Structures are given as structure tokens and as C-alpha cells.
Amino acid sequence: MTRDEIEALERALSETPLPEEVAARERARQTLVAAHAQTAPRRRSRSVRLVWVAALAAAITVGVSQRDSGLAHEVSDWMRAVVKQPAPTATPFNGLQLPAAGRLLVSEDSGMWVVERSGKRKRLGSWQDATWSPRGLYVAAASERTLAAVDPDTRSVRWQLRRPEPVSLPRWSPEEGFYIAYRSGRSLRIVYGNGEHDVKAGDRMANVAPAWRPSAPRTLAWAATDGTVTIEDALTAKVLRTFGTGPSGPLRDSLTARAGRVRDLAWSSDGRRLLIAGRRDYTIHDLATGERDATRLPAGTTLLAAAYAPAGHRLALAVRTGDETEVRIGGEPVLRGPGRLSELEWSPDGRWLLAGWPSADHWLLVRASARARDAAVSGVRHRFGTTARTHGWCC
Numbered sequence: 001m002t003r004d005e006i007e008a009l010e011r012a013l014s015e016t017p018l019p020e021e022v023a024a025r026e027r028a029r030q031t032l033v034a035a036h037a038q039t040a041p042r043r044r045s046r047s048v049r050l051v052w053v054a055a056l057a058a059a060i061t062v063g064v065s066q067r068d069s070g071l072a073h074e075v076s077d078w079m080r081a082v083v084k085q086p087a088p089t090a091t092p093f094n095g096l097q098l099p100a101a102g103r104l105l106v107s108e109d110s111g112m113w114v115v116e117r118s119g120k121r122k123r124l125g126s127w128q129d130a131t132w133s134p135r136g137l138y139v140a141a142a143s144e145r146t147l148a149a150v151d152p153d154t155r156s157v158r159w160q161l162r163r164p165e166p167v168s169l170p171r172w173s174p175e176e177g178f179y180i181a182y183r184s185g186r187s188l189r190i191v192y193g194n195g196e197h198d199v200k201a202g203d204r205m206a207n208v209a210p211a212w213r214p215s216a217p218r219t220l221a222w223a224a225t226d227g228t229v230t231i232e233d234a235l236t237a238k239v240l241r242t243f244g245t246g247p248s249g250p251l252r253d254s255l256t257a258r259a260g261r262v263r264d265l266a267w268s269s270d271g272r273r274l275l276i277a278g279r280r281d282y283t284i285h286d287l288a289t290g291e292r293d294a295t296r297l298p299a300g301t302t303l304l305a306a307a308y309a310p311a312g313h314r315l316a317l318a319v320r321t322g323d324e325t326e327v328r329i330g331g332e333p334v335l336r337g338p339g340r341l342s343e344l345e346w347s348p349d350g351r352w353l354l355a356g357w358p359s360a361d362h363w364l365l366v367r368a369s370a371r372a373r374d375a376a377v378s379g380v381r382h383r384f385g386t387t388a389r390t391h392g393w394c395c
Helices: 003-014 021-037 046-060 070-083 255-259
Strands: 103-108 111-115 121-125 129-132 139-143 146-150 157-162 167-172 179-184 187-192 199-202 219-223 229-233 239-243 264-267 273-277 281-286 292-296 301-308 315-321 324-329 332-338 342-346 352-357 362-367 376-381 389-394
Touching: 103 129, 111 139, 121 139, 129 167, 129 389, 139 167, 139 179, 146 167, 179 219, 199 229, 219 264, 229 273, 264 301, 273 301, 281 301, 301 342, 315 342, 324 352, 324 362, 332 352, 332 362, 342 389, 352 389
Parallel strands: none
Antiparallel strands: 103 111, 103 389, 111 121, 129 139, 139 146, 146 157, 167 179, 179 187, 187 199, 219 229, 229 239, 264 273, 273 281, 281 292, 301 315, 315 324, 324 332, 342 352, 352 362, 362 376
16 A cells, blocks of 8 residues: 555544544543643743643544544643643644745655655655755755765756765755765765766765855865864865864864764854764854853763754754753753654744654654744654654755
């Protein structure tokens, strides 16, 4: 049975009246009451507490149609009574609709997909990693030993390169889109956006995506396996700056670089700040002033993901402690959920932040206002497997 046939069957089932509705209503009520009774007594902020209610509501929509069931209305009333404010919206079970303009790249075991704002999905092919070109005209896709430029509308391959070693972590340069940086084996390589002039640009590259500087689209930051982070000119190969220790010199000005375990690189939208993140620490370098802000997380805490907003200096972090993950924007918690929340993606307009929740087959969407305490949370069952990963929300 195809995915479209499965979705059609599920829509038909969701519109069928429930048998024994009274009994179902009572079971749902008891489940909600039990969940509320087990909530830890410690005090939580309003926005953080919402994720538990939103996730529960999204799960309930799996078996109950919101259009014709009185049970859905009772759940909504109960949510309002508990949180003392209008309840967060739980997107319908049969919808993948995005709350803002743009398209989302999503991979799973069966390949790469594009999710439209309307919720419509389109399979691009058996690709394992991908990145958007500027304005979303093309997708740079990687799989095994191949790098290709794919038209997301027609799914046609514009050009492709075959390498002798595995290809991963493609990243298209911003604005003009002249370059694509990627990892081949343990080397950094850079190719023109038309597939020409593929050259080696660095050795001993760590398994960390390179990051193009927004204000200088020829400038690239990348991490080596020894913890050295290099900022270089993609056209001339000139090294502009290094952080950490390595062949270019003993510049030990980053907690993460000293540990040799860089896990994430990210630029602020104006290209002024560079985030170098590790497993338990991160450093923000201000290239305009030379200042740095180093943070070490408490014992037992792990940094899972980091992402700068598409405008300004708002930084989103996913931090896991024990069996919970907390997402913070600008240092303030906006949601908390059980298990692993990761793959942070900002909407192109910067008003929404998406966090992947693999164990629950859900995305959690935070309305990211200027004040984190005003955040609202929605849950969407994304209809991909537990291996699903997002690769950019663009255009």
C-alpha cells in the first residue's frame, strides 16, 4: 500500500463516528486526570508547561476527529482549565501544515522529502543529506559517494559529482550561492554551485557541518578533528582566523576547541557572531570586537542542537538533562519534553521554531515572540519514521 493510500485510509477512519463514544470519553478523561496527577510538584513556567499539554492533545487527535467529536471539545476545555489560558493549537492528525511560509527538507530511511506549507509531501529521491540553495531554487543532496543539485519542483538532477569516498554535510553558500562546501571522507571540499571546479579545501575535517558566514558569502567556518576551527576564504583558500590548536597555531581561546570535540558551528544572521559548540560547552565569538562568551553546562547536561534565528542574535538551544530536553531561546526556556528534542529549525520569517521529537514521531512548534515567556506550543504528528531528520526550512 502506498503512502497516499495509507493517508486516505487514515482520513476516512478519522471521519468515522466512534463506537461507544461515552466509554471512550471516560477513558480519555481518566488518562488526562492521571497524567495531571503525576505531574511533579515543582513550579514550572507557563510556556514550558504547555508542551506536555500540547503533546497530549496531538496524540489524542490520532484517534479522534476534531470536527465531529464531542470528546475533542471536552479535551480542549480541560486544557484551558489546567493552563488558565487559551490552549495551544494541536494540528489535526491528518495534517502536516506548517504555520509559516516556506518548505521543509526531511530525510528518513526511505530517502529525502520536501514538505510544503500546505502539508503536501514530495519525495526527492534516495538521498541521505541535503541543504537548500539560496531562495530554495535547488537542493544540494548527498548519498553515499554522490553529490548532486536537484530541482525540488521537478525532482530532476541538474548535475552530480561522484567521489571515491563517502559524501556528506553539504552546505550551500548564502546570497549568490556560488559555492557548496561538503565533506568527502575526512576532507573538506568546495565546488562551484554549477558543479564545476571541485577542489579540496581542508584535511582531517570533523563530522560537523561547515557554516557559511551570512555577511561574507565567500567565507566559511569548518572544524577539524583536533578541535581547530578555521575561517577561510572559499575563493582564495586564505585562512582568515583560527580557534583552538592545530597546524595553524596555538590559539587556545575556546573551551570547545581545547576539548577537540566540536559538534556544531553556527553564525548569527549578520555574520558578526560565531557559535562553536561542543557536547557540554559552547563559545560565542564576536568577530567585530574580538570578545568571546564561553559557557560550560552543568554535569549531566548535554547540548543537542543550536540554531541562530534568521534575523538578529536570538540563539535557540536544545539541552538535555536526564530524561528531559529543554529548548531555550535567548537563554529562556520555552518548552520542555520527555526524551530527546533536537533538529532545531527556524521558520524563514523567524516567528516559529521547530524541534524534532523522534521518539514520539512529532514536531513541536514554538511561536517564538520577542519575549520567550509569551511562547505558545503546538504538536504535529509528522508521519515520518523515528529516524526522520530535518535539513532546513527555506523560502
